[in-house]
Amino acid sequence: MEYKERLKQFIQELKTGYLPSVSMDFVIFGFHEGQLKVLLLQWEGIHDWLLPGGRVRLNENLDDAAYRNLRERTGLGEVFLQQFHTFGNVIRNTYYAIEETLDRLGLSPEDLEGLPGRDVSVGYYALVEYTKVKPSPDLLTQEIRWCSIDEVPRLLFDHNEMITLALKTLRRQLSYQPIGYNLLPDKFTMPQLQQLYETILGQPLDRRNFQKRMLGYGILERLEERKAIGAHKAPYLYRFDMASYQNALAEERMFII
Known part of the structure; x- marks a missing residue:
């Protein structure tokens, strides 16, 4: 199936099978060779990167949807997963205008007719053991890969802000919860x-x-x-x-x- 057809199929599924106006985005942290890394994906046909995300099915609890989407992305069922912020600005395109973002994704305003005009995104961060993750591209993803936290490029939407806030949250967590089980080998x-x-x-x-x-x-x-x-x-x-x-x-x- 060609990319445009897959894109139309994806949008149609959003209109009929998922909770409108609510999405979720994941800052998935892994630790490898002394570097903290984050998982990024690239939609097919574009050069820009963004965070993995997902939608909530009409009959699905929010956290259940988060674990399902994360499992589809990483192949892992048992990970540390935590909400850290809700992103609800009217304009969530940090670097590009809305029209430019749509163009980069291969969309036009007409393609989105029938969808709500804006999304509120629930941000989750996850801690995973790097060597156990098998990144899995979805219907529209061309590539998915790890990137050092210090080398993250300019991302679409407000996803750079999400990574910054997730890292701050993770640092605060060190003061009241242990870290390591989901990021290090068993021994x-x-x-x-x-x-x-x-x-x-x-x-x-x-x-x-x-x-x-x-x-x-x-x-x-x-x-x-x-x-x-x-x-x-x-x-x-x-x-x-x-x-x-x-x-x-x-x-x-x-x-x-």
């Missing part, structure tokens, strides 16, 4: 965990103080295994004690780093 070293925190916070942390605090929270289990790293002393491997980790998430304890 990891203390330096790997510290590097993750430093990358998210954008600043270095004292090694001894960080290790003391993290161990004091009671959410880590030190294994007898060590990670071989050449001639250097091999550091111990750790994993999260999931019962304690989930309790810490539920209780929102103060995690002062």
Whole structure:
């Protein structure tokens, strides 16, 4: 099926099977080779990038729709997913005029007849383990790939603002909830965990103080295994004690780093 036909099919489905005026957008964070990355997609036939998004079916709860859309994008069913903001400005095109955005997407105002004039988007951010994600393009997507948080290009709509606000929210979360289970391998070293925190916070942390605090929270289990790293002393491997980790998430304890 040609792109134009797929586009018309997509718009027709929006008119008949989904909640009008409400969309959702996802800031999907992954951590790989010391970099915090975000998942971006490119619609077919355009050079611009945007965040993965989705719609809510007429008989679907909002959070259920979010998990469904995220599963379709990443192939993962169990991830950390959280609402962080609702974007409802009348004009949500930060860099391009509405007409220019439609043109970039291969649309015209006539194509959108029968749809509400504006969308309110519920923003979610997700934390996923990079190596387990299998990005999946949808009907209109030409490419989907990871991008370093420091190299995100100019995105369509207000999606750059979404990433900025999601990152601020993630940084605040470090003060009251643990981070790491959905971003690191099952087994990891203390330096790997510290590097993750430093990358998210954008600043270095004292090694001894960080290790003391993290161990004091009671959410880590030190294994007898060590990670071989050449001639250097091999550091111990750790994993999260999931019962304690989930309790810490539920209780929102103060995690002062």
